[in-house]
Amino acid sequence: MLPLRPRRSRGLTSTLLAIVLLALMLAPVQWMVSTSLQPANGPRQGAWFPTDPDAGGxxxxxxxxxxxxxxxxxxxxxxxxxxxxxxxxxxxxxxxxxxxxxxxxxxxxxxxxxxxxxxxxxxxxxxxxxxxxxxxxxxxxxxxxxxxxxxxxxxxxxxxxxxxxxxxxxxxxxxxxxxxxxxxxxxxxxxxxxxxxxxxxxxxxxxxxxxxxxxxxxxxxxxxxxxxxxxxxxxxxxxxxxxxxxxxxxxxxxxxxxxxxxxxxxxxxxxxx
Missing domain, CATH: 1.10.3720.10 (MetI-like)
Structure with missing residues (x-):
């Protein structure tokens, strides 16, 4: 069973790397959606998601x-x-x-x-x-x-x-x-x-x-x-x-x-x- 550990470790590393890359690629999408729900006077800095969504946009x-x-x-x-x-x-x-x-x-x-x-x-x-x-x-x-x-x-x-x-x-x-x-x-x-x-x-x-x-x-x-x-x-x-x-x-x-x-x-x- 020992030889399986390196494979599992590599698989876990690959999965974590894929998750990080996916998060980086989806970050602009998250920002786009969040900003579209902000009030018309401009986005609130640092908000991952608006606390008071506005669909006016x-x-x-x-x-x-x-x-x-x-x-x-x-x-x-x-x-x-x-x-x-x-x-x-x-x-x-x-x-x-x-x-x-x-x-x-x-x-x-x-x-x-x-x-x-x-x-x-x-x-x-x-x-x-x-x-x-x-x-x-x-x-x-x-x-x-x-x-x-x-x-x-x-x-x-x-x-x-x-x-x-x-x-x-x-x-x-x-x-x-x-x-x-x-x-x-x-x-x-x-x-x-x-x-x-x-x-x-x-x-x-x-x-x-x-x-x-x-x-x-x-x-x-x-x-x-x-x-x-x-x-x-x-x-x-x-x-x-x-x-x-x-x-x-x-x-x-x-x-x-x-x-x-x-x-x-x-x-x-x-x-x-």
Whole structure:
């Protein structure tokens, strides 16, 4: 039994270290929630949680930022759906169909991930001005998809390459055409990867600030990532409304990740294997 003690000791040390790291990572979240419940005249220094919580910040945030939250939701959902719609057929072609030049195409997809966002934003602003897409939901959806599509292709290609060839051949022998094979066999077997790619495409668009700043010039279409700056000024800062908006903006992303965590874990494990 003696050899087990070092292992138990190492396990206890690892657990304590994980708890400390988790506490450090959650500290900003605790501060954000606590500040959002403080009175409007400013947070009380040193208070871990307000003794007299005030929900006025949330009322202000919902009243003034509700439309911006709706814009972010529309853009993020649109970017996720568009990313999957474009990436799934491309990943299928790269994974299961013998195409000449597939290697350079995949390398080009990887290079797209390395292009600075400011470069893409500057190019899109000029093109959008000519096409009339500035201050539009469609414009932001298209712009945010430039980050979601390359990532989705990489994730989906890896998942589709792991599909047993026997299943594909059996479907073809049963008379499945290319479209039916893709719709009825490949996509269902790639469900975890589809969820993973869709979640990350949603998160890319939900947290975007660069494209929103470069491609919007008015309050007509304004995501919440820009709306929060309405509360930050040189002479006054409305911390309660600012943090309440941050909490509300964090909830959809947090809920989505929690709901989809099993699919994300399974997709990651399959990719590693």
């Amino acid at each position: 949330y009322a202000t945030a919902l009243r003034e930022q509700g439309g911006h939250l709706g814009t972010s939701l529309i853009v993020a959902l649109g970017a996720a759906l568009l990313s999957l719609a474009l990436a799934a057929p491309a990943a299928h072609a790269l994974a299961l169909r013998p195409l000449r030049g597939a290697g350079p195409v995949l390398f080009g997809v990887l290079l797209l991930q390395a292009v600075p966002g400011i470069t893409v934003a500057n190019a899109l602003h000029s093109a959008y001005a000519d096409a009339g897409l500035l201050d539009s939901h469609l414009g932001l959806v298209l712009a945010d998809s430039t980050a979601g599509v390359p990532f989705a292709i990489l994730v989906l290609r890896s998942a589709m390459r792991s599909i047993p060839p026997e299943i594909v051949e059996a479907a073809r022998l049963d008379g499945s055409g290319a479209l039916r094979l893709f719709r009825s066999v490949v996509l269902p077997l790639s469900r975890n990867a589809l969820v993973t790619a869709g979640v990350f495409a949603f998160l890319f668009a939900w947290g975007d600030t660069l494209f929103a700043l470069a491609l919007t010039t008015s309050d007509t279409v304004r995501p919440v990532t820009l709306g929060v700056y309405d509360y930050l000024g040189a002479h006054s800062t409305r911390w309660d409304a600012t943090m309440a908006t941050a909490v509300l903006a964090s909830l959809p992303a947090a809920v989505l990740v929690v709901v989809a965590q099993r699919h994300i874990a399974d997709s990651t494990a399959a990719t590693v294997r």
